[in-house]
Amino acid sequence: MSIQWFPGHMVAAQKKAAETMEFTDVVIEVLDARMPGASQNPMIRELGAARQRAHLKVLNKSDLADPKITDQWIQFFNALPKTKAIAISCKKSGDSKKILTACKLLAPHRSSPLKPLRMMIMGVPNVGKSTIMNAILNKRIAKVGDEPAVTKQQQRHQINDHMILVDTPGMMWPKIQYSSDGYILAINHAIGKNAYDEEDIAKELGSILLRVYPDYLKSRYAMNGDDAIRDSIDLLETIAKKKKLPLNKGLLDTRKVATLLINDYRNSLLGRISLESPESRDLMMKGHK
Known part of the structure; x- marks a missing residue:
């Protein structure tokens, strides 16, 4: 199943972002x-490249991700032209301020009242x-919510006399090229619930x-060598039994256990997990050629 999600308001948001890009020095893309x-929006890359804008990749929620994999991504992005990458946790006091410092380094010719540094912050929903x-x-000027696409309109903010920051709505793109990206975006709640089935993404x-973090599963759900788990279906059934989830008409309630696994992951109860690395993504993309 291919997951696609592109609400109508994002068409207008894309057009407005293209107009604002003309007057932007640094594009801040929150991942x-x-x-x-998977959370890179190709439209953002194309808009920035067309104007040859400096690009700051902000890997947010780094406190939830595998630190070794995050380091690999930082090195990967920093090797790209006109690009700088940093990892932050927006929940940590002061981490977000690192963004402004990085932007100054990317556009040293602009940071004065006569030539203020103009930044635009972009990203897919719920990052x-x-x-x-x-x-x-x-x-508190931006509304924060659990559902993706809370912000609907662009907003301009004067940080001080030499820095301007434009906030944009979370934007997807019309067609997700790789099916695995759709799943990973849905797992991380960057896509509206109406676009996917929870059992499929679970x-x-x-x-x-099972492939990358089997020990985390064993620890969280008290699994041992006696649990014969061949695939994700076996995994869901085993979790349901371990958690003693009530039966639905005599059968395991697969929807309930799917929600349990997804929420345990989203709430970081399994551990610090990254769903893709530069290497795994490269292999995935080569497999689709």
Whole structure:
């Protein structure tokens, strides 16, 4: 199943972002550190490249991601032209301020009242962009919510006499090229619930965890060598039994256990997890050629 999600308001948001890009010095793209590749919006890259803008990749929620994998992504992005990458947690006091420092380094020719540094912050929904904005401005100006696409319109903020920051709505793109990206975006709640089935994405999540973080599963769900787990379906059934979830008409309630696994992951109860690395993404993309 291919997951696609592109609400109508994002068409207008894309057009407005293209207009603002003309008057932008640095594009700040907020990524989810657990899925830096999948959470890159190709439209943002294309808009920035067309104007040859400096690009800051902010790997947010790094406190939830595998630190070794995050380091690999930082090195990967820093090797790209006109690009700087940093890892932050928007929940940590002061982390968001690192963004302004990095932007100054990317555009040293602009940071004065006559030539203020003009920045535009962008990203897919639910990567923590609104929380970052509130931290940078030291006040609650951006609405924060659990559902993706809370911010609907672009907003301009004068940080001081030499820095301007434009906040944009979370934007997806019209067609997600790789099916695995759709699943990973849905797992991380960057896509509206109406666009996917929780059981499907729980199976995808289970497959990744069995392959990369099996010890986390064993620890969280008290699994041992007697549990014969061949695939993600076996995993969900085993979790349901371990958690003693009630039966639905005599059968395991797969929807309930799917929700349990997804929420345990989203709430970081399994451990610090990254769903993709530069190497795994490269292999995935080569497999689609």
